[in-house]
Amino acid sequence: MLLTGATLLQRSIIRSLPSPALQLQPCGIDLTLHKILRWTSPGTIDLDNSRRQSAATALLPFPSPDEGLRLPQGAYLVQFNEAVDMPRDCMGQIFGRSSLWRAGVTVTAGVVDAGYQGVLGAMLDVRNPEGVVVFRGARLGQIVVHAMEGEVEGYKGVYQGAGGVEGREGLWD
Numbered sequence: 001m002l003l004t005g006a007t008l009l010q011r012s013i014i015r016s017l018p019s020p021a022l023q024l025q026p027c028g029i030d031l032t033l034h035k036i037l038r039w040t041s042p043g044t045i046d047l048d049n050s051r052r053q054s055a056a057t058a059l060l061p062f063p064s065p066d067e068g069l070r071l072p073q074g075a076y077l078v079q080f081n082e083a084v085d086m087p088r089d090c091m092g093q094i095f096g097r098s099s100l101w102r103a104g105v106t107v108t109a110g111v112v113d114a115g116y117q118g119v120l121g122a123m124l125d126v127r128n129p130e131g132v133v134v135f136r137g138a139r140l141g142q143i144v145v146h147a148m149e150g151e152v153e154g155y156k157g158v159y160q161g162a163g164g165v166e167g168r169e170g171l172w173d
Contacts, residue, residue: 001144001146001147003090003147005025005026005027005028005029006024006146008143009028009030009141010170013084013086013087013090014029014082014083015082015083015084017081018032018081019137023139025142026090027142028142028145029142029143030139030141030169031081031082031094031120031139031141031142031143032080032081032083032138033080033135033138033139033140034078034081034136034141035060035078035079036060036077036078036124036134037059037077037078037166038074038076038077039056039057039075040055040056040057041056041075041170042055042105043055049158054166060076062135064138065098067135068122068133068134069132069159070132070133071126071132072126073126073127073129073130074125075124075125075129075153076121076124077121077123077166078121078122078159079121079165080120080121080122080140080141082120082143083118083119083129083144084116084117084118085115086114086115087151088114088115088153088154088157089113089114089147089151089152090146091148092112092143092144092145092146093109093143093144094120094122094141094142095107095144096140096142097139097142103117103128104127104129104132105125105126105127105132106125107120107122107125108123109123109141109142110124113155114148114151115153116154116155116159117154118161118162118163119165120165121151121163123138129137137151148152
């Protein structure tokens with residue numbers, strides 16, 4: 001069963017919305033851009049996380065509060081303004097908004113596990129050869145939340161309570 005956007009707000013599953021009236025959707029909540037980073041080193045991924053290492057990143061600053069940032073073709077790490085407190089009987093998925101693919105851009109993200117608390121992020125992949133211009137606070141994705149058939153132990157990974165997408169830079173409150 002899919003939870004409605006209104007239910008996500010009422011149950012405080014999605015938090016820190018800059019503009020709830022604009023972000024509320026029938027099937028979920030729109031996610032808005034907080035910051036954009038580019039990767040500056042390789043990451044390391046293995047089976048048991050004993051050698052896992054996040055790739056280093058560098059913040060791409062906006063020219064000014066009212067100007068958009070032009071992104072050339074390539075992949076970027078984005079952090080959304082919103083955070084989640086996912087119940088242990090639900091899981092989330094993040095989808096790109098249709099306005100993105102119409103501009104030649106996609107959003108890719110992993111599953112938001114049951115029990116996860118923290119910020120949300122994704123990969124923004126600019127495929128348009130002419131690039132794209134994004135503004136701070138732009139609606140890039142939509143999170144939908146599925147109810148599971150029962151409660152589980154919940155997420156206990158290293159990113160629990162993460163305050164940023166770069167790794168574990170601080171706890172979310």
